[in-house]
Amino acid sequence: MNDNSTIDLPVFEGGWVWLVGAGPGEPGLLTLLAHHALRSADAIVYDALVDPRILKLARPGARLEYAGKRGGKPSAKQPNISGRLIQLARRKLRVLRLKGGDPFVFGRGGEEALALVAAGIPFRLVPGITAAIGGLAYAGIPVTHRDTNAAVTFVTGHAAGGDVPDDVDWTALSRGAPVLVIYMALKHIDRIAARLIAAGRPGTEPVAIVSKAATPDQRVLETTLDSCAADATAHHIEPPALIVVGETVRLRAGLDWIGALSGRVLDADPLRNRHRRKSV
Ligand code: SAH
Numbered sequence: 001m002n003d004n005s006t007i008d009l010p011v012f013e014g015g016w017v018w019l020v021g022a023g024p025g026e027p028g029l030l031t032l033l034a035h036h037a038l039r040s041a042d043a044i045v046y047d048a049l050v051d052p053r054i055l056k057l058a059r060p061g062a063r064l065e066y067a068g069k070r071g072g073k074p075s076a077k078q079p080n081i082s083g084r085l086i087q088l089a090r091r092k093l094r095v096l097r098l099k100g101g102d103p104f105v106f107g108r109g110g111e112e113a114l115a116l117v118a119a120g121i122p123f124r125l126v127p128g129i130t131a132a133i134g135g136l137a138y139a140g141i142p143v144t145h146r147d148t149n150a151a152v153t154f155v156t157g158h159a160a161g162g163d164v165p166d167d168v169d170w171t172a173l174s175r176g177a178p179v180l181v182i183y184m185a186l187k188h189i190d191r192i193a194a195r196l197i198a199a200g201r202p203g204t205e206p207v208a209i210v211s212k213a214a215t216p217d218q219r220v221l222e223t224t225l226d227s228c229a230a231d232a233t234a235h236h237i238e239p240p241a242l243i244v245v246g247e248t249v250r251l252r253a254g255l256d257w258i259g260a261l262s263g264r265v266l267d268a269d270p271l272r273n274r275h276r277r278k279s280v
Pocket of ligand 1: 025049099100103104105129130132184212213214240
């Protein structure tokens with residue numbers, strides 16, 4: 001029997017793979033299922049974006065295997081990672097595949113899960129807080145806000161081959177997406193900004209670059225489409241980073257709650273200049 005203070009969590013059985021999102025950084029943003037999986041797993045296969053503080057929560061004696069991929073650095077190949085998960089599961093271990101953010105958001109979780117299906121390995125999927133949601137919350141930028149945007153678009157700025165993705169219609173996005181949150185965009189920030197401007201977005205449009213969100217090294221740079229590429233270089237912004245394009249970025253002046261912890265005075269009406277401009 002369960003009283004109100006406990007939650008029934010599923011048993012992590014040997015021979016299973018749990019594909020789990022670890023969120024953007026801060027361990028407190030883990031789900032209860034992710035925490036349970038960390039405390040139970042025999043083998044944890046994690047990628048580069050998983051915060052080291054989270055790995056410390058692993059059950060003592062668990063085997064930790066790095067399967068990171070970071071642009072430019074040697075990284076495990078995707079079939080190898082799936083093969084490794086299958087191999088560990090066939091040894092009847094409880095296998096935790098831990099990924100940054102959410103496994104299904106630009107995380108290849110679908111590919112790994114399909115490999116498990118093909119191999120007949122049972123699996124569970126545990127969503128995590130994706131960087132665009134959690135990272136922006138930590139930057140004090142709402143992904144939607146009634147006065148700025150009724151839609152938000154998550155898009156990758158980096159194709160599998162390493163280039164700006166060709167299958168993204170930047171012109172259509174530029175016209176139809178009031179707020180863009182671009183993952184993996186730092187490398188191509190100059191080309192992405194140029195494409196958006198060429199397709200009609202004003203160069204003065206607010207942009208935020210959110211680096212290492214929800215970690216002790218979080219940095220947020222407020223800039224504009226015209227200046228974002230030069231500013232990213234000048235301020236030595238490091239990946240992982242998100243680029244946010246849109247009016248919602250202005251709300252940070254009122255909602256930078258982390259800045260407020262170190263004395264930033266928040267503006268309760270951060271959109272007022274914009275409203276004034278609209279009404280004249
Ligand atoms: N599955 C992950 C995304 C993997 S793609 C998720 O749901 O969040 C990797 C990209 O995610 C990075 O290039 C960066 O754009 C973004 N990202 C992940 N963690 C981040 C963090 N803590 N701060 C800023 N960006 C992050």
